[in-house]
Amino acid sequence: MAKKGSVFGNLRQLDGYAKTLDDFRVKTTTGASVTLLSTLIILTLVCFELMAYTTPIWRPSLVVDQSRKEKMAINFNITFPHMPCHLLNVDIMDDTGEHSSGYSQDVTKVRLDLSGKEIELGETVKLGDNTKDVVKALGTQKECGSCYGAVSLREDGCCNTCQDVREAYVKAGWGMVNVNIIDQCIAEGWIDRVQKRSNEGCNVFGNLWVNKVRGNFHFAPGEAFQTSSMHIHDLKEFSDGAPDGHQFDLSHIIHKLKFGPDTHLTSEAISAATDPLAGTTKTAHQARVMYQYFLKIVSTKLEPMHDIPTFTNQFSVTENDIVMTETMSGLPGAFFNIDISPMQITYKESRKSFGSFLTSVLAIVGGVFTVAGLIDRVVYRAEKAYKKKLEMGKTL
Known part of the structure; x- marks a missing residue:
């Protein structure tokens, strides 16, 4: 026992937390x-x-973008409170020379009244489908409708509706026809229909698939056509003295504009960078205004800890509004000019260790x-x- 006591006695000398007696504690x-x-x-x-x-913390790193040859999705939802749907067209152009006028695939427009409510009759129609609620007067007849010198886009080579004639003229690069002298347009009551829809708005939403190169997509009034190397919108039908007398009020509200798929993985900071234009409102105080958005897009890869990686895009934006005059070239509309960055930002989710x-x-x-x-x-x-x-x- 003595030996054991002496060992513990020596061990006590190593105590770095010496205690004072309770009697000396105050x-x-x-x-x-x-x-x-x-x-x-x-x-x-x-x-x-x-x-x-x-x-969790998203830590960014910068690498070279290897996905430049892929297609890029654009998800959008924009409301034009004072622009009828039959006026609006969406066109896509890029530096590869690929142009798409009157793009309608995966794009929908909804007719709105001036209070912003959906119109029950034909409230949802595809862009370019202007004949959904129109009787095709010549469609049930056996004779082939004239295209008035243009080449029909139909397989049978006929232009049986006003829209067929319009599309044939646009494809030929001749601009728009005078609907007052086209039998199909007169039979369908085209002018009356345009006048009835003059005091409407339009909500346009959907998806666009574009090349991942510099270019633009825009919402503008009038049918578009390509002549030589120029992209032209025919505004004659909707200029002063037109059937509806519309003054090109391109006021708009951007509810959503994202490049790439929606994802639930982003933090608030990343969400703000992937959709910085959400909630943007533009009010035109004059007719014929061109709204320009210059977008710098950066590919973004999200690598969560417990999920598969997700690819999206974030972008910065610079805005410019121009009031068009008679001597200026250009046209009223909302133009989104895209510039692609060669770099990619990778966000990797991490968490402090225990x-x-x-x-x-x-x-x-x-x-x-x-x-x-x-x-x-x-x-x-x-x-x-x-x-x-x-x-x-x-x-x-």
Whole structure:
């Protein structure tokens, strides 16, 4: 037993936390206050550390984009409160020379009244499908409708509706026909239909698939056609003195504009970068305004910890509004000019390790108690010195 006692006696010499006797411990009100305050601070800091530990962090890195040859999806939802749907066309152009006028695949427009409510009759129609609620007067007849010098886009070579004639003229690059002298347009009551829809708005939404190169897509009034190397919109039918007398009010609200698929993986900061134009409202105080958006698009890859990687795009935007005059070239509309960055940003989701969390908690507890102990000792000694001076009568 003696040997055992001597071993433990030697072991006690290694104690770095020597204790004082209870008889020499003095408990004070100041010490209790410091203890409570330090405990509150420790609990607060530990809660913050726990929140940081449980919240994932997206860490960015920059690499060269290897997906430049792929197609890019554009998801959009835009409302034109004072532009009828039959006026609007969406066109796509890029530097590869690929042009698409009157794009209608996966794109839908909804007719709205001036209060923004959907119109029940034919409220949802495809872009370019202007004959959904029109009787095709010549469609049931055996004779072939004339295309008035143009070449029909139909397999039978006939133009049995007003829209057939219009599309044939646009394809030929001749601009729009005078609907007042086209038998098909007169039979369908085209002018009356245009006049009835003059005080309407239009909500356009859907998806566009474009080449991942510099270019633009735009929403503009009038049928578009290509002549030589020029992209032209025929505004004659809707200029001053037109059937509906529309003044090209291109005021619009951008509800959504994203490049790439929607994803639930993005944080608030990344979501703001992938759809910075959401909620943008433009109000035209004059007729014939060209709204330009210059978009710098950067490919983005999201690598979550427990999910498959997702590819999307974020972009910055610069805006410019131009009031068109008779001497200026161009046309009213909303133009989105795209420029693709050669770089790709990769966001990798990460989280602090448990070891790092535990180290931080221990550092908080030890640091706060150490500082609190120093403060307590300083206050205790100051109180003792003050009381001693009181006893000696040396205070004022």
